[in-house]
Amino acid sequence: MAVISGDEYKQRIDRLQSDVWITGKKIEGPISRHPAFKGAIQSQSELYDLQKTPDYCDVFIHTDESGRSFGTSYLIPKSLTDLAKKRKMVQMRARYTGGLMGRSPDYMNTVLAAFRSSVHILEGEENCFPENIVKLYERATELDLSFTHTFINPQNNRSLLAFIDDDQPNARVIDRTDEGIVVHGAKLLATQGGMTDEIIVFSPPGVVDQSQAFAFSIPSDTKGLTFVCRKSFTGNGSGFDSPLSTRFDEMDSLVMFDHVVVPWERVFYYDNNKVANDFFTASSFAPFTLHQIVSRQVVKTEFVLGIARMIVDSINISEYEHVQTKMTEIIKGLECARALLIQSEVEAEKDERGVVIPGCGPLYVAVNLFQDTYPRFAEIIQILGASGMVCLPDEGQFDSPIGEDLSRYMKGCDIGGKERVQLFNLAADLCMSQFGSRQTLYERFFFGDPVRLSKTIYQAYNFDGYKTFAKSFLERE
Template sequence: MTRSGQEYLASLRDGREIWLDGERVADVTAHPAFRNTAASLARLYDLAHDSAHTPVLTQGGVHRAFAVPRSHQDLVARREAYKVWAEASFGFLGRTPDCMAGAAAGFAALPQLFRTGGHDGSAAALAYHRRLAEGDLYPVFTLTNPQIDRTRAASEQEEDDLVLRVVAEKDGGIVVRGAKMTGTAAVFGNEVIVGTIEPLPAQDADHAVCFSVPVDTPGLKFVSRTSYEGRARSVFDNPLSSRFDENDALLVADDVFVPWERVLVYRNTDAAFGMWWRTPAYLNFVHQAATRFWTKLEFLTGVAILVTRANNTHDLPPVTQAVGRLLGHVAQAKAFVLAAEASYEEVDGGRGGVAPGRDISYAQRIMAGELYPRALQEIKLLTGGGIIQLPASGQDLLHPEIGPLVRKYIRSPGTPAEERVKLLKLAWDALGSEFASRHEQYERFYHGAPHVYLTQQAWEGGADACEALARTCLDGYGLEGAR
């Protein structure tokens, strides 16, 4: 059964080792750097547990993201659930619990991939999916190696514990040591799955491991980046960063023991890579991410429209055209989601259900990474200098001496100062703040570096069909056409 928001918050008070600004955080649900975002995540659980959205978000008492879709209709139903949660944070919480839940369903759709010569992780993969779904747990992940020397393989780094690897075997499991980076939302999760999503050479077998353990596992440390929530002055002044900063953390494993029943892949470079790319796991990632991206563009475009109305410029032809371009971007993002669903493919001949279409899903990665910064630039041009010349905080509006000045000079026809300041502070938090800069970088690299996803699109994006069509044209005539 699904959990309530309070039950989710209670699950975070488990003694997990989170570090921020040289301080170990005792309770992420109470700490000023994390508590508001934790509350926003708890609201997602409440929406699924008991709200008007429960029928959309759940099926048989389980969140729809955990279900293995069997038809196009199932994909649509899952997307509708994704959309409800995405709208609750206006698209700014990216790695919500439904993200990795979809990947876990992808593992369950093709468990035989986890059977290798040295280790059979199929039971662990199925148990992982079942444990998450039945417990309504928040699964997070860290899959990226630290950026130390990118010219060397993991096993060739200057120290042997820079990239997480297996250092020992025991009767009941393995011991791992090292680090993984960019654990987005990891501090808010219940279980963290650790693996690698990039191809590894054969000599990196010690690093070709994937497992999932509770976030409070002894020896696991999470070193948080700067908290934008912690720096936010108020919800009025920082309406997004104060409530939707999902954070990113460096995971460090200090001789962490992992029981065998939690090891999905062990010392097999093909399986460590294939578990993401040959099961529907990554396609399910994209389905959730693409739905969220579409929602985020809807929100940003809505902010742009509100700003143009507040500036009394909405009906000027150049502004109308700019808004039209933004709405075109929204439709483009929506089209990728619907097209991926409509071009679904069977998994394992249908025995593993269906997954969103591969070529459209992969192409969405290109579109999103390139479109987001362009959309931000277009909206910034519409907002102009207004988002810079703002009072330091909402307190200025309440001050007996400064308040009247702000109300007099920071207003526009039909938009009083308080409403205008509130809107422009929202726009700044979305477009120009440090929080906004993180989101621009996040969307650029959400699906990896461009050289990775562009190359993969060239390999798997239907090049043969394009080439064959062009070849058909060439084969249809010869030199006789020169007469």
């Protein structure tokens, strides 16, 4: 089995019967039929089906030197061609969702590939099992497994001295037994929790407490593991009224661990905060994951730009200078993200193991920029759409006796009434619905706090050449 179909994905997730709670009830029966998950699981399954489409096989399936075939999303690039193939694969999937599913299968598959290509960091270190990452990677590529992940601790005490507070609810290792480590406590967030075969759990960057310095992967139905969902943002279920939330609400959940036994063969490392930190700073996690993220964000910006331009045309506001300036803000965001993505490939380097790693500098800048520009794009769409963003009769009204009047009064400059409402529904769902607001929050935070990310960029930046350059002016005769 090189890659699975959407149906195979759905059947596997339904069979798990993971412990998922929403509105005070445990989900019983197939999760793919639950109203809060139906749309996202269907979209995710369509993303799996794409890789089965004969025309796209060359993009979605990779065959290595040994003749083994697997999903390109798991590919560890050995050449610039491989890296470009990964970008193309991510962007083909993102085109299907408008870039709105941050956790399309290629996201976590890329993370796992990054882990696999960084196992040398764990070799010979205390309490580390690099071979378990290798085995998981082999199994995942074989079975085309799906993953969610969680690393952030509950938002309980974020002060700099929080590590001396021993009353924190953070998941930690409370026992080490013959069977494995025993984990108890909670992790703040897993997007798509309960929608995947497995969950990868690891400590947050800068972990100080040894008992919280771990990484492992377990099946979503592991005993003692519970996913507690937020409220559903799926809208009213109509593809006309809520075109995006109906399809792409990925769900976020708190993850609770009640004395969860993680078998030794599932542990990557434990009780080692030095390795826990090194695994993120020195591994290929950031460059590979960011390359996936920015590839998707480019497509999302294209989607936003298309919607913005359609709004401009539908009410004929193109002649106004501030409208042009705002549209140009989106264009600048798009062209910068595209250029930074390609620059990361231009700066890619082969490591000692022959893995081609994209340049991290441009990618960090791209993701940190997007944390500011995406919320601004959402604001620009609101400003351009104005009252049109709320004056949106539902689909049923167009099919009622007043439908004809409605079509006349709601018509745009270049489109009919129903089509204009459909367009503005799309825009409102993108940037004003609960789903849309979550999208904005997602792009702001999912890869880390923008403030601390800027700090990381600053601290890691090599200023030497620029200082020497500037100094040479001072030294001129």
